[in-house]
Amino acid sequence: MKHENLTSEMMFMEIQEPLLKWYRENARDLPWRRTNDPYRIWISEIMLQQTRVAAVLGYYARFLEAFPTVQILAEAPEEQLMKLWEGLGYYSRARNLQRAAQVIAKQGFPDTYEDLLKLPGIGDYTASAIASAAFGRREAAVDGNVLRVATRIADCHDDILDVKVKKAIREQVQAIMPDTAAEIRIFNQAMMELGATVCVPNGAPKCESCPVKDICLSRQRGTSENLPVKKAKKERKVEEKTVLLLLRDGKVALRKRPNAGLLAGLWEFPNVEGTLDEQAVPAAVEALRLTPKAWRSKQSAKHIFSHVEWHMTGYTLEVTGEGVDELLWVDAEELTAHAVPSAFSRYYAEAKEQLK
Ligand code: SF4
Numbered sequence: 001m002k003h004e005n006l007t008s009e010m011m012f013m014e015i016q017e018p019l020l021k022w023y024r025e026n027a028r029d030l031p032w033r034r035t036n037d038p039y040r041i042w043i044s045e046i047m048l049q050q051t052r053v054a055a056v057l058g059y060y061a062r063f064l065e066a067f068p069t070v071q072i073l074a075e076a077p078e079e080q081l082m083k084l085w086e087g088l089g090y091y092s093r094a095r096n097l098q099r100a101a102q103v104i105a106k107q108g109f110p111d112t113y114e115d116l117l118k119l120p121g122i123g124d125y126t127a128s129a130i131a132s133a134a135f136g137r138r139e140a141a142v143d144g145n146v147l148r149v150a151t152r153i154a155d156c157h158d159d160i161l162d163v164k165v166k167k168a169i170r171e172q173v174q175a176i177m178p179d180t181a182a183e184i185r186i187f188n189q190a191m192m193e194l195g196a197t198v199c200v201p202n203g204a205p206k207c208e209s210c211p212v213k214d215i216c217l218s219r220q221r222g223t224s225e226n227l228p229v230k231k232a233k234k235e236r237k238v239e240e241k242t243v244l245l246l247l248r249d250g251k252v253a254l255r256k257r258p259n260a261g262l263l264a265g266l267w268e269f270p271n272v273e274g275t276l277d278e279q280a281v282p283a284a285v286e287a288l289r290l291t292p293k294a295w296r297s298k299q300s301a302k303h304i305f306s307h308v309e310w311h312m313t314g315y316t317l318e319v320t321g322e323g324v325d326e327l328l329w330v331d332a333e334e335l336t337a338h339a340v341p342s343a344f345s346r347y348y349a350e351a352k353e354q355l356k
Contacts, residue, residue, distance in 0.1 A: 039070050240274050250355065253328070253329055278298075295316075
């Protein structure tokens with residue numbers, strides 16, 4: 001396969017005009033595209049990280065209804081924030097949003113790429129996306145869609161997981177950005193939109209409907225479907241867990257996760273590392289200062305995070321006893337009010353069923 005030098009190949013100033021024209025005529029009408037308000041754009045960008053547009057729409061509307069300003073978000077109760085985020089995953093995003101909101105509420109909204117980068121939860125891509133869409137700054141926002149479009153147009157076969165390659169692509173995309181604020185605001189969106197709707201991943205891109213088809217090198221050379229090049233990802237780590245659904249007098253036990261690490265500070269069903277069999281479960285229950293009374297059921301579940309997979313075995317059992325202080329006993333209604341991450345959704349449904 002021929003390797004091209006992106007630095008020279010991306011000097012395609014000609015893509016700007018057809019791309020922007022196409023975007024104006026074809027872009028999906030999404031609520032965060034109807035505004036220049038940095039707060040709204042920021043919320044949408046954080047929600048859209050690792051999450052599909054269709055899944056974000058409802059969350060975005062509910063979130064802004066509950067927290068219409070950065071000040072209200074800064075002062076929001078954590079439980080309410082987590083509840084509104086429930087199901088979106090990657091909960092550290094919500095925590096970082098609030099930490100950043102507290103900074104913004106005091107200091108005002110940063111309006112440059114460099115200052116945006118200083119906020120918690122804002123990386124290269126998000127800083128560029130906000131700086132360009134909200135403030136008309138010439139900063140290329142390069143996500144997976146843009147990497148795909150750029151490498152295909154340039155027929156670049158370098159590994160996009162290599163930070164040097166990614167940096168070079170960002171520089172080149174930035175070099176072909178328009179000069180006026182009005183066009184800058186939509187250029188990044190247009191590149192992303194092309195990647196999301198026309199120059200799609202997994203299968204053949206829809207080159208016939210592409211506004212840059214006459215310029216695109218990979219189309220001319222028939223290499224589009226091999227691009228972008230990514231080296232194999234590292235395998236995810238598998239962690240085994242035993243989840244205990246403990247029922248006592250019509251209530252189920254929850255506990256709070258530690259304040260740091262995966263799913264920090266969220267509510268979970270008590271669980272221990274490793275897969276325990278039926279003989280080993282009573283000792284785990286007794287360690288929580290409870291006594292098993294009757295078995296109800298056993299369920300297996302799996303949850304996949306970006307770097308870790310949880311393989312869970314769950315036991316539902318009735319218990320008696322005082323229980324350790326860290327356990328919170330909730331009935332069906334109170335359970336709904338607590339943000340239990342979707343990693344436990346199988347057990348959440350089981351608990352709801354048992355508490356009926
Ligand atoms: Fe992608 Fe095809 Fe357009 Fe090239 S012509 S940018 S491969 S959709």
